[in-house]
Amino acid sequence: MNDPHIWWYVSRVSALTAWGLMSFSLVWGVLLSSRVFRGLDNPAWLKDLHKYLSTLTVLLASVHTLALTLDPYVKFDAADLFIPGVATYQGATELINLALAVGVVAMWVMSVVYLTSLVMDKLPRALWKAIHYASYFAFFAIGIHAAFSGTDVGSWWYAAISIFVISMAMIALMIRFAVISLRERRAVADAKVSELRRAAQAARDAVVLENPDEDSRDKRTMVVQKVTSLAKNVLGIRLIPVGGGRTAWWDAGSHITLHLPNGMERQYSLCGDSTDRAGYDIAVLDTHGPEGGSTWIHNNVKAGTVMTVSGPRNHFPLVPARTYLFIAGGIGITPIRAMIESLPAKRDWHLLYLGKNKDGMAFADEVVAEHGKRVTVHESDTTGRFDLSRLLESTNADVYCCGPETLMSEIEQRVERNRAHVERFNPVLREIEGGARPFVVRLASSGKKVNVAANVSITDALAKAGVSIDTSCGKGVCGTCETRIVDGKPSHLDSVMSDADKDKLGVMYPCVSRADGAEITLDA
Ligand code: FES
Structure with a gap:
Protein backbone atom coordinates (compact mmCIF):
# COMPACT_ATOMS: atom_id res chain seq x y z
CA MET A 1 0.00 0.00 0.00
CA ASN A 2 3.05 2.27 0.33
CA ASP A 3 3.71 2.03 -3.38
CA PRO A 4 2.47 5.40 -4.75
CA HIS A 5 1.46 3.58 -7.97
CA ILE A 6 -0.90 1.15 -6.26
CA TRP A 7 -4.06 3.16 -7.08
CA TRP A 8 -2.88 3.67 -10.62
CA TYR A 9 -2.60 -0.13 -10.99
CA VAL A 10 -6.02 -0.63 -9.38
CA SER A 11 -7.54 1.97 -11.68
CA ARG A 12 -6.03 0.38 -14.83
CA VAL A 13 -6.89 -3.21 -13.94
CA SER A 14 -10.46 -2.39 -12.88
CA ALA A 15 -11.05 -0.23 -15.96
CA LEU A 16 -9.78 -2.84 -18.40
CA THR A 17 -11.69 -5.64 -16.67
CA ALA A 18 -14.88 -3.54 -16.59
CA TRP A 19 -14.49 -2.80 -20.30
CA GLY A 20 -14.02 -6.49 -21.11
CA LEU A 21 -16.98 -7.50 -18.94
CA MET A 22 -19.15 -4.83 -20.48
CA SER A 23 -18.38 -6.13 -23.93
CA PHE A 24 -19.24 -9.69 -22.82
CA SER A 25 -22.46 -8.41 -21.28
CA LEU A 26 -23.31 -6.48 -24.44
CA VAL A 27 -22.57 -9.45 -26.68
CA TRP A 28 -24.58 -11.74 -24.42
CA GLY A 29 -27.50 -9.29 -24.36
CA VAL A 30 -27.45 -8.95 -28.15
CA LEU A 31 -27.38 -12.72 -28.65
CA LEU A 32 -30.21 -13.19 -26.15
CA SER A 33 -32.43 -10.55 -27.74
CA SER A 34 -31.67 -11.99 -31.18
CA ARG A 35 -32.97 -15.37 -29.90
CA VAL A 36 -29.76 -17.08 -30.97
CA PHE A 37 -30.17 -19.35 -27.94
CA ARG A 38 -33.71 -20.43 -28.75
CA GLY A 39 -32.50 -23.94 -29.39
CA LEU A 40 -31.42 -24.18 -25.74
CA ASP A 41 -34.99 -23.32 -24.76
CA ASN A 42 -33.80 -20.16 -23.01
CA PRO A 43 -32.88 -21.49 -19.59
CA ALA A 44 -32.95 -18.79 -16.91
CA TRP A 45 -29.18 -18.83 -16.38
CA LEU A 46 -28.62 -17.40 -19.87
CA LYS A 47 -30.54 -14.31 -18.90
CA ASP A 48 -29.08 -14.20 -15.41
CA LEU A 49 -25.56 -14.28 -16.86
CA HIS A 50 -26.30 -11.03 -18.71
CA LYS A 51 -27.42 -9.48 -15.42
CA TYR A 52 -24.38 -10.76 -13.47
CA LEU A 53 -21.97 -9.46 -16.12
CA SER A 54 -23.65 -6.05 -16.03
CA THR A 55 -23.52 -5.91 -12.24
CA LEU A 56 -19.81 -6.82 -12.22
CA THR A 57 -19.16 -4.18 -14.88
CA VAL A 58 -20.82 -1.49 -12.77
CA LEU A 59 -18.95 -2.60 -9.64
CA LEU A 60 -15.57 -2.54 -11.38
CA ALA A 61 -16.35 0.81 -13.02
CA SER A 62 -17.03 2.12 -9.49
CA VAL A 63 -13.68 0.73 -8.32
CA HIS A 64 -12.04 2.47 -11.30
CA THR A 65 -13.50 5.87 -10.40
CA LEU A 66 -12.77 5.43 -6.69
CA ALA A 67 -9.14 4.52 -7.43
CA LEU A 68 -8.80 7.71 -9.49
CA THR A 69 -9.66 9.81 -6.44
CA LEU A 70 -6.95 8.01 -4.45
CA ASP A 71 -4.28 8.15 -7.16
CA PRO A 72 -1.83 10.90 -6.01
CA TYR A 73 -0.86 11.62 -9.62
CA VAL A 74 -4.25 12.58 -11.13
CA LYS A 75 -5.87 13.63 -7.80
CA PHE A 76 -9.45 13.56 -9.13
CA ASP A 77 -12.21 14.90 -6.90
CA ALA A 78 -16.01 14.47 -7.06
CA ALA A 79 -16.44 17.22 -9.66
CA ASP A 80 -13.84 15.54 -11.92
CA LEU A 81 -15.67 12.24 -11.65
CA PHE A 82 -19.24 13.41 -12.09
CA ILE A 83 -19.17 16.57 -14.25
CA PRO A 84 -18.16 16.04 -17.89
CA GLY A 85 -15.33 18.33 -19.00
CA VAL A 86 -13.91 19.12 -15.55
CA ALA A 87 -11.37 16.28 -15.21
CA THR A 88 -7.80 16.86 -16.33
CA TYR A 89 -4.32 16.18 -15.00
CA GLN A 90 -0.84 17.51 -15.42
CA GLY A 91 0.39 16.99 -18.95
CA ALA A 92 -3.05 16.03 -20.35
CA THR A 93 -3.64 17.17 -23.93
CA GLU A 94 -6.95 18.57 -25.26
CA LEU A 95 -7.71 15.17 -26.77
CA ILE A 96 -7.14 13.41 -23.43
CA ASN A 97 -9.40 15.94 -21.66
CA LEU A 98 -12.11 15.26 -24.24
CA ALA A 99 -11.71 11.49 -23.77
CA LEU A 100 -12.03 11.97 -19.99
CA ALA A 101 -15.26 13.95 -20.50
CA VAL A 102 -16.63 11.21 -22.78
CA GLY A 103 -15.81 8.67 -20.05
CA VAL A 104 -17.87 10.64 -17.50
CA VAL A 105 -20.85 10.81 -19.89
CA ALA A 106 -20.54 7.06 -20.56
CA MET A 107 -20.54 6.38 -16.82
CA TRP A 108 -23.81 8.31 -16.39
CA VAL A 109 -25.44 6.55 -19.32
CA MET A 110 -24.27 3.16 -18.05
CA SER A 111 -25.66 3.91 -14.58
CA VAL A 112 -29.07 4.90 -15.96
CA VAL A 113 -29.22 1.76 -18.14
CA TYR A 114 -28.26 -0.43 -15.20
CA LEU A 115 -30.60 1.16 -12.65
CA THR A 116 -33.61 1.10 -14.99
CA SER A 117 -32.91 -2.59 -15.65
CA LEU A 118 -33.32 -3.28 -11.96
CA VAL A 119 -36.88 -1.93 -12.12
CA MET A 120 -37.74 -3.03 -15.65
CA ASP A 121 -40.86 -4.86 -14.43
CA LYS A 122 -42.28 -1.54 -13.26
CA LEU A 123 -41.50 0.43 -16.42
CA PRO A 124 -43.41 0.46 -19.72
CA ARG A 125 -41.55 -2.02 -21.92
CA ALA A 126 -41.06 0.48 -24.76
CA LEU A 127 -39.45 3.01 -22.38
CA TRP A 128 -37.17 0.39 -20.83
CA LYS A 129 -36.12 -0.81 -24.28
CA ALA A 130 -35.38 2.73 -25.49
CA ILE A 131 -33.19 3.36 -22.43
CA HIS A 132 -31.50 -0.03 -22.81
CA TYR A 133 -30.47 0.80 -26.38
CA ALA A 134 -28.33 3.59 -24.85
CA SER A 135 -25.91 0.85 -23.71
CA TYR A 136 -24.61 0.73 -27.32
CA PHE A 137 -23.74 4.42 -27.00
CA ALA A 138 -22.13 3.80 -23.59
CA PHE A 139 -20.04 0.96 -25.01
CA PHE A 140 -18.64 3.01 -27.88
CA ALA A 141 -18.14 6.07 -25.65
CA ILE A 142 -16.09 3.90 -23.29
CA GLY A 143 -14.12 2.69 -26.30
CA ILE A 144 -13.22 6.31 -27.12
CA HIS A 145 -12.43 7.01 -23.46
CA ALA A 146 -10.15 3.96 -23.30
CA ALA A 147 -8.49 4.65 -26.65
CA PHE A 148 -7.45 8.21 -25.90
CA SER A 149 -7.14 8.57 -22.15
CA GLY A 150 -5.63 5.21 -21.18
CA THR A 151 -2.01 5.45 -20.06
CA ASP A 152 -1.30 2.10 -21.70
CA VAL A 153 -2.29 3.30 -25.15
CA GLY A 154 0.49 2.38 -27.55
CA SER A 155 1.49 -0.90 -25.91
CA TRP A 156 0.93 -4.06 -28.00
CA TRP A 157 -1.15 -5.88 -25.36
CA TYR A 158 -3.46 -2.90 -24.93
CA ALA A 159 -3.98 -2.76 -28.69
CA ALA A 160 -4.68 -6.53 -28.73
CA ILE A 161 -7.29 -6.26 -25.95
CA SER A 162 -8.93 -3.27 -27.64
CA ILE A 163 -9.13 -5.01 -31.01
CA PHE A 164 -10.58 -8.14 -29.37
CA VAL A 165 -13.21 -6.24 -27.36
CA ILE A 166 -14.31 -4.02 -30.24
CA SER A 167 -14.42 -6.93 -32.72
CA MET A 168 -16.65 -8.95 -30.41
CA ALA A 169 -19.07 -6.06 -30.10
CA MET A 170 -19.05 -5.47 -33.86
CA ILE A 171 -19.78 -9.14 -34.58
CA ALA A 172 -22.65 -9.10 -32.07
CA LEU A 173 -24.09 -5.98 -33.67
CA MET A 174 -23.84 -7.49 -37.13
CA ILE A 175 -25.75 -10.54 -35.88
CA ARG A 176 -28.34 -8.22 -34.34
CA PHE A 177 -28.90 -6.27 -37.55
CA ALA A 178 -28.97 -9.45 -39.63
CA VAL A 179 -31.66 -10.88 -37.33
CA ILE A 180 -33.66 -7.63 -37.46
CA SER A 181 -33.62 -7.55 -41.24
CA LEU A 182 -34.56 -11.25 -41.39
CA ARG A 183 -37.46 -10.60 -39.02
CA GLU A 184 -38.63 -7.67 -41.09
CA ARG A 185 -38.62 -9.81 -44.21
CA ARG A 186 -40.56 -12.51 -42.38
CA ALA A 187 -43.07 -9.94 -41.09
CA VAL A 188 -43.67 -8.73 -44.65
CA ALA A 189 -44.15 -12.33 -45.80
CA ASP A 190 -46.52 -13.06 -42.89
CA ALA A 191 -48.50 -9.88 -43.60
CA LYS A 192 -48.97 -11.04 -47.20
CA VAL A 193 -50.18 -14.45 -46.03
CA SER A 194 -52.52 -12.68 -43.61
CA GLU A 195 -53.92 -10.56 -46.38
CA LEU A 196 -54.55 -13.67 -48.48
CA ARG A 197 -56.22 -15.28 -45.52
CA ARG A 198 -58.51 -12.30 -45.04
CA ALA A 199 -59.42 -12.35 -48.71
CA ALA A 200 -60.19 -16.08 -48.44
CA GLN A 201 -62.33 -15.42 -45.37
CA ALA A 202 -64.22 -12.66 -47.21
CA ALA A 203 -64.79 -15.03 -50.13
CA ARG A 204 -66.12 -17.70 -47.76
CA ASP A 205 -68.39 -15.12 -46.10
CA ALA A 206 -69.76 -14.19 -49.49
CA VAL A 207 -70.51 -17.84 -50.26
CA VAL A 208 -72.24 -18.19 -46.92
CA LEU A 209 -74.42 -15.15 -47.50
CA GLU A 210 -75.33 -16.25 -50.99
CA ASN A 211 -76.45 -19.69 -49.81
CA PRO A 212 -78.37 -19.08 -46.61
CA ASP A 213 -80.11 -22.45 -46.68
CA GLU A 214 -76.88 -24.33 -47.15
CA ASP A 215 -74.64 -22.63 -44.67
CA SER A 216 -76.31 -19.83 -42.75
CA ARG A 217 -74.72 -17.77 -40.00
CA ASP A 218 -78.08 -16.23 -39.19
CA LYS A 219 -80.05 -17.50 -36.27
CA ARG A 220 -80.96 -21.14 -36.52
CA THR A 221 -82.62 -23.57 -34.20
CA MET A 222 -80.42 -26.24 -32.69
CA VAL A 223 -80.89 -28.97 -30.17
CA VAL A 224 -78.55 -30.13 -27.43
CA GLN A 225 -77.35 -33.61 -28.37
CA LYS A 226 -75.43 -34.28 -25.16
CA VAL A 227 -74.13 -32.63 -22.01
CA THR A 228 -70.97 -33.89 -20.31
CA SER A 229 -68.96 -32.82 -17.29
CA LEU A 230 -65.51 -31.68 -18.48
CA ALA A 231 -64.17 -30.42 -15.15
CA LYS A 232 -65.41 -28.94 -11.90
CA ASN A 233 -68.09 -26.37 -12.82
CA VAL A 234 -67.46 -26.88 -16.55
CA LEU A 235 -70.04 -28.53 -18.83
CA GLY A 236 -69.36 -29.69 -22.35
CA ILE A 237 -72.36 -29.13 -24.63
CA ARG A 238 -72.82 -30.46 -28.15
CA LEU A 239 -75.43 -28.79 -30.34
CA ILE A 240 -76.73 -30.18 -33.62
CA PRO A 241 -79.13 -28.62 -36.14
CA VAL A 242 -82.77 -29.50 -35.52
CA GLY A 243 -83.81 -31.92 -38.25
CA GLY A 244 -80.21 -32.71 -39.23
CA GLY A 245 -78.07 -30.99 -41.83
CA ARG A 246 -74.73 -29.31 -41.53
CA THR A 247 -73.57 -26.49 -39.31
CA ALA A 248 -72.17 -23.29 -40.79
CA TRP A 249 -68.52 -23.26 -41.81
CA TRP A 250 -66.20 -22.09 -39.04
CA ASP A 251 -62.51 -21.93 -38.25
CA ALA A 252 -60.48 -22.04 -35.04
CA GLY A 253 -61.07 -19.02 -32.78
CA SER A 254 -64.75 -18.71 -33.77
CA HIS A 255 -67.56 -18.29 -31.27
CA ILE A 256 -71.32 -18.72 -31.40
CA THR A 257 -74.08 -16.86 -29.60
CA THR A 275 -63.86 -29.88 -39.87
CA ASP A 276 -66.76 -31.51 -38.02
CA ARG A 277 -69.85 -30.02 -39.68
CA ALA A 278 -72.34 -32.22 -37.83
CA GLY A 279 -72.49 -30.06 -34.70
CA TYR A 280 -70.91 -27.43 -32.47
CA ASP A 281 -69.00 -28.21 -29.26
CA ILE A 282 -68.76 -25.61 -26.52
CA ALA A 283 -67.65 -25.66 -22.88
CA VAL A 284 -69.50 -23.57 -20.32
CA LEU A 285 -68.00 -22.57 -16.98
CA ASP A 286 -70.51 -21.70 -14.28
CA THR A 287 -69.14 -18.31 -13.28
CA HIS A 288 -71.89 -17.72 -10.70
CA GLY A 289 -71.92 -14.17 -12.13
CA PRO A 290 -74.57 -11.60 -11.23
CA GLU A 291 -76.41 -11.97 -14.56
CA GLY A 292 -76.63 -15.72 -14.13
CA GLY A 293 -76.36 -16.78 -17.81
CA SER A 294 -73.90 -19.63 -17.24
CA THR A 295 -75.68 -20.72 -14.05
CA TRP A 296 -78.94 -20.90 -15.99
CA ILE A 297 -77.25 -23.14 -18.57
CA HIS A 298 -75.82 -25.41 -15.86
CA ASN A 299 -79.21 -25.72 -14.16
CA ASN A 300 -81.46 -26.06 -17.18
CA VAL A 301 -79.70 -27.31 -20.30
CA LYS A 302 -79.83 -31.03 -20.95
CA ALA A 303 -79.96 -33.37 -23.93
CA GLY A 304 -83.01 -32.36 -25.97
CA THR A 305 -83.03 -28.66 -24.95
CA VAL A 306 -83.81 -26.58 -28.03
CA MET A 307 -82.34 -23.11 -28.44
CA THR A 308 -81.54 -20.53 -31.06
CA VAL A 309 -77.91 -20.17 -32.09
CA SER A 310 -76.32 -17.47 -34.22
CA GLY A 311 -72.85 -17.25 -35.70
CA PRO A 312 -70.20 -18.50 -35.85
CA ARG A 313 -68.14 -15.33 -35.94
CA ASN A 314 -64.41 -15.09 -35.62
CA HIS A 315 -62.58 -12.13 -34.11
CA PHE A 316 -59.72 -14.30 -32.89
CA PRO A 317 -58.47 -15.91 -36.10
CA LEU A 318 -55.31 -17.96 -36.23
CA VAL A 319 -53.00 -15.97 -38.48
CA PRO A 320 -50.24 -17.94 -40.25
CA ALA A 321 -46.99 -17.83 -38.26
CA ARG A 322 -43.87 -19.94 -37.92
CA THR A 323 -44.16 -20.38 -34.17
CA TYR A 324 -47.10 -20.07 -31.83
CA LEU A 325 -47.24 -19.65 -28.08
CA PHE A 326 -50.74 -20.34 -26.77
CA ILE A 327 -51.59 -19.15 -23.28
CA ALA A 328 -54.89 -20.28 -21.83
CA GLY A 329 -56.22 -19.18 -18.46
CA GLY A 330 -58.94 -21.51 -17.12
CA ILE A 331 -61.92 -21.72 -19.46
CA GLY A 332 -59.89 -19.68 -21.99
CA ILE A 333 -58.66 -23.08 -23.18
CA THR A 334 -61.74 -23.44 -25.41
CA PRO A 335 -60.70 -21.42 -28.52
CA ILE A 336 -57.07 -22.42 -27.95
CA ARG A 337 -57.98 -26.12 -28.05
CA ALA A 338 -59.63 -25.66 -31.44
CA MET A 339 -56.52 -23.79 -32.61
CA ILE A 340 -53.97 -26.42 -31.66
CA GLU A 341 -56.13 -29.14 -33.17
CA SER A 342 -56.32 -27.22 -36.44
CA LEU A 343 -52.55 -26.79 -36.87
CA PRO A 344 -50.46 -29.04 -39.11
CA ALA A 345 -48.68 -31.76 -37.09
CA LYS A 346 -45.20 -30.34 -37.59
CA ARG A 347 -45.99 -26.70 -36.84
CA ASP A 348 -43.91 -25.29 -33.97
CA TRP A 349 -46.17 -24.42 -31.04
CA HIS A 350 -46.36 -24.57 -27.27
CA LEU A 351 -49.33 -24.32 -24.96
CA LEU A 352 -49.12 -22.86 -21.47
CA TYR A 353 -52.32 -23.76 -19.66
CA LEU A 354 -52.79 -21.84 -16.40
CA GLY A 355 -55.32 -22.71 -13.72
CA LYS A 356 -55.78 -23.13 -9.99
CA ASN A 357 -55.74 -26.91 -10.13
CA LYS A 358 -56.47 -29.65 -12.62
CA ASP A 359 -59.91 -30.37 -11.14
CA GLY A 360 -61.24 -27.20 -12.75
CA MET A 361 -59.14 -27.27 -15.93
CA ALA A 362 -61.15 -28.66 -18.83
CA PHE A 363 -59.20 -30.74 -21.38
CA ALA A 364 -55.97 -30.54 -19.30
CA ASP A 365 -55.28 -34.29 -19.22
CA GLU A 366 -56.43 -34.70 -22.79
CA VAL A 367 -54.09 -32.09 -24.31
CA VAL A 368 -51.14 -33.40 -22.28
CA ALA A 369 -51.85 -37.00 -23.35
CA GLU A 370 -52.15 -35.94 -26.96
CA HIS A 371 -49.33 -33.42 -27.25
CA GLY A 372 -46.93 -34.29 -24.42
CA LYS A 373 -44.04 -31.85 -24.03
CA ARG A 374 -45.68 -29.23 -26.19
CA VAL A 375 -48.03 -28.54 -23.28
CA THR A 376 -47.21 -27.03 -19.88
CA VAL A 377 -50.00 -27.24 -17.34
CA HIS A 378 -49.41 -24.88 -14.42
CA GLU A 379 -51.50 -25.28 -11.26
CA SER A 380 -51.16 -22.16 -9.13
CA ASP A 381 -52.55 -23.94 -6.05
CA THR A 382 -49.42 -26.09 -5.89
CA THR A 383 -46.72 -24.03 -7.60
CA GLY A 384 -47.84 -20.43 -7.12
CA ARG A 385 -48.19 -17.73 -9.75
CA PHE A 386 -46.50 -18.40 -13.09
CA ASP A 387 -43.76 -15.89 -13.99
CA LEU A 388 -44.85 -14.85 -17.47
CA SER A 389 -42.17 -12.20 -17.90
CA ARG A 390 -39.34 -14.70 -18.44
CA LEU A 391 -41.34 -16.73 -20.92
CA LEU A 392 -42.51 -13.73 -22.93
CA GLU A 393 -39.07 -12.16 -23.06
CA SER A 394 -37.57 -15.33 -24.45
CA THR A 395 -39.96 -15.91 -27.35
CA ASN A 396 -40.61 -14.33 -30.70
CA ALA A 397 -43.61 -16.56 -31.35
CA ASP A 398 -47.06 -15.18 -32.11
CA VAL A 399 -48.83 -15.23 -28.75
CA TYR A 400 -52.52 -16.21 -28.56
CA CYS A 401 -54.16 -15.74 -25.21
CA CYS A 402 -57.62 -16.27 -23.82
CA GLY A 403 -58.37 -16.10 -20.12
CA PRO A 404 -58.91 -13.61 -17.30
CA GLU A 405 -58.60 -9.91 -18.12
CA THR A 406 -55.45 -9.50 -15.97
CA LEU A 407 -53.71 -12.22 -17.98
CA MET A 408 -54.67 -10.75 -21.35
CA SER A 409 -53.70 -7.22 -20.30
CA GLU A 410 -50.29 -8.51 -19.23
CA ILE A 411 -49.83 -10.17 -22.63
CA GLU A 412 -50.79 -6.94 -24.39
CA GLN A 413 -48.32 -4.99 -22.28
CA ARG A 414 -45.40 -7.36 -22.70
CA VAL A 415 -45.75 -8.57 -26.29
CA GLU A 416 -45.39 -6.39 -29.40
CA ARG A 417 -48.76 -5.52 -30.87
CA ASN A 418 -48.28 -7.45 -34.11
CA ARG A 419 -47.56 -10.68 -32.17
CA ALA A 420 -50.22 -10.42 -29.45
CA HIS A 421 -53.67 -11.90 -30.10
CA VAL A 422 -56.30 -12.00 -27.37
CA GLU A 423 -59.95 -13.04 -27.18
CA ARG A 424 -62.21 -11.14 -24.81
CA PHE A 425 -65.69 -12.03 -23.63
CA ASN A 426 -65.82 -9.26 -21.06
CA PRO A 427 -65.53 -5.64 -22.09
CA VAL A 428 -62.56 -3.52 -21.11
CA LEU A 429 -63.69 -0.24 -19.59
CA ARG A 430 -63.01 2.43 -22.22
CA GLU A 431 -64.20 6.01 -22.06
CA ILE A 432 -64.02 9.07 -24.28
CA GLU A 433 -61.72 11.71 -22.88
CA GLY A 434 -63.81 14.64 -21.70
CA GLY A 435 -67.02 12.58 -21.88
CA ALA A 436 -69.35 11.47 -24.69
CA ARG A 437 -70.71 14.16 -27.04
CA PRO A 438 -73.74 14.17 -29.37
CA PHE A 439 -73.16 13.67 -33.10
CA VAL A 440 -74.97 12.76 -36.31
CA VAL A 441 -74.98 9.39 -38.10
CA ARG A 442 -75.54 9.58 -41.84
CA LEU A 443 -76.87 6.39 -43.44
CA ALA A 444 -75.05 5.67 -46.69
CA SER A 445 -77.97 3.69 -48.18
CA SER A 446 -80.60 6.44 -47.85
CA GLY A 447 -78.69 9.60 -46.96
CA LYS A 448 -80.90 9.86 -43.87
CA LYS A 449 -79.39 11.62 -40.85
CA VAL A 450 -79.97 10.43 -37.29
CA ASN A 451 -79.03 12.44 -34.20
CA VAL A 452 -77.24 10.47 -31.50
CA ALA A 453 -77.48 12.06 -28.05
CA ALA A 454 -74.51 11.98 -25.68
CA ASN A 455 -76.08 9.31 -23.47
CA VAL A 456 -77.47 7.08 -26.26
CA SER A 457 -75.67 4.43 -28.32
CA ILE A 458 -75.66 4.50 -32.11
CA THR A 459 -77.59 1.22 -32.29
CA ASP A 460 -80.30 2.55 -29.93
CA ALA A 461 -80.57 5.86 -31.80
CA LEU A 462 -80.85 4.05 -35.14
CA ALA A 463 -83.40 1.56 -33.76
CA LYS A 464 -85.54 4.50 -32.58
CA ALA A 465 -85.33 5.94 -36.09
CA GLY A 466 -86.51 2.62 -37.55
CA VAL A 467 -83.10 1.36 -38.71
CA SER A 468 -82.02 -1.88 -37.13
CA ILE A 469 -78.49 -3.20 -36.80
CA ASP A 470 -78.10 -6.75 -35.47
CA THR A 471 -76.81 -6.74 -31.91
CA SER A 472 -76.18 -9.40 -29.32
CA CYS A 473 -73.97 -8.57 -26.33
CA GLY A 474 -74.54 -4.80 -26.52
CA LYS A 475 -71.22 -4.45 -24.68
CA GLY A 476 -68.74 -4.34 -27.54
CA VAL A 477 -67.34 -7.86 -27.17
CA CYS A 478 -69.19 -10.23 -29.52
CA GLY A 479 -68.77 -8.37 -32.81
CA THR A 480 -72.35 -8.99 -33.97
CA CYS A 481 -73.05 -5.31 -34.70
CA GLU A 482 -69.96 -4.82 -36.91
CA THR A 483 -70.68 -1.98 -39.34
CA ARG A 484 -68.59 -0.56 -42.17
CA ILE A 485 -67.59 3.09 -41.95
CA VAL A 486 -68.11 4.98 -45.21
CA ASP A 487 -66.88 8.36 -44.04
CA GLY A 488 -65.77 9.98 -40.78
CA LYS A 489 -63.64 9.00 -37.85
CA PRO A 490 -64.80 6.56 -35.16
CA SER A 491 -64.05 6.65 -31.48
CA HIS A 492 -63.60 2.93 -30.75
CA LEU A 493 -64.83 1.86 -27.31
CA ASP A 494 -65.29 -1.88 -27.90
CA SER A 495 -63.09 -4.85 -26.96
CA VAL A 496 -63.65 -6.99 -30.06
CA MET A 497 -60.24 -6.48 -31.68
CA SER A 498 -57.42 -3.96 -31.70
CA ASP A 499 -58.25 -0.44 -32.90
CA ALA A 500 -55.57 -0.74 -35.57
CA ASP A 501 -57.23 -3.88 -36.99
CA LYS A 502 -60.64 -2.18 -37.04
CA ASP A 503 -59.19 0.84 -38.82
CA LYS A 504 -57.51 -1.46 -41.32
CA LEU A 505 -60.85 -3.17 -42.00
CA GLY A 506 -62.76 0.14 -41.90
CA VAL A 507 -65.33 -1.09 -39.38
CA MET A 508 -66.72 -0.14 -35.98
CA TYR A 509 -68.99 -1.68 -33.33
CA PRO A 510 -71.80 0.87 -32.85
CA CYS A 511 -73.37 -0.77 -29.79
CA VAL A 512 -70.69 1.05 -27.76
CA SER A 513 -68.41 2.98 -30.14
CA ARG A 514 -69.15 6.53 -31.23
CA ALA A 515 -68.11 9.18 -33.75
CA ASP A 516 -64.97 11.19 -33.20
CA GLY A 517 -66.38 14.40 -34.63
CA ALA A 518 -69.72 15.93 -35.53
CA GLU A 519 -70.75 13.36 -38.15
CA ILE A 520 -70.02 9.83 -39.31
CA THR A 521 -71.41 7.96 -42.33
CA LEU A 522 -72.15 4.27 -41.88
CA ASP A 523 -72.96 1.50 -44.31
CA ALA A 524 -76.45 1.00 -42.90
S1 FES B 1 -73.50 -6.21 -30.10
FE1 FES B 1 -71.76 -7.25 -29.42
S2 FES B 1 -70.19 -5.98 -30.17
FE2 FES B 1 -71.92 -4.84 -30.60
Missing part, protein backbone atom coordinates in the same frame (compact mmCIF):
# COMPACT_ATOMS: atom_id res chain seq x y z
CA LEU A 258 -76.64 -18.85 -27.64
CA HIS A 259 -80.04 -17.14 -27.46
CA LEU A 260 -81.25 -18.76 -24.28
CA PRO A 261 -84.92 -19.55 -23.74
CA ASN A 262 -84.87 -17.14 -20.76
CA GLY A 263 -84.08 -14.22 -23.09
CA MET A 264 -80.36 -13.98 -22.32
CA GLU A 265 -77.66 -14.12 -24.98
CA ARG A 266 -74.26 -15.63 -24.29
CA GLN A 267 -71.17 -16.07 -26.47
CA TYR A 268 -69.07 -19.24 -26.32
CA SER A 269 -65.97 -20.25 -28.25
CA LEU A 270 -66.18 -23.38 -30.35
CA CYS A 271 -63.76 -25.90 -28.91
CA GLY A 272 -64.23 -28.93 -31.16
CA ASP A 273 -62.88 -29.97 -34.52
CA SER A 274 -63.48 -27.28 -37.13
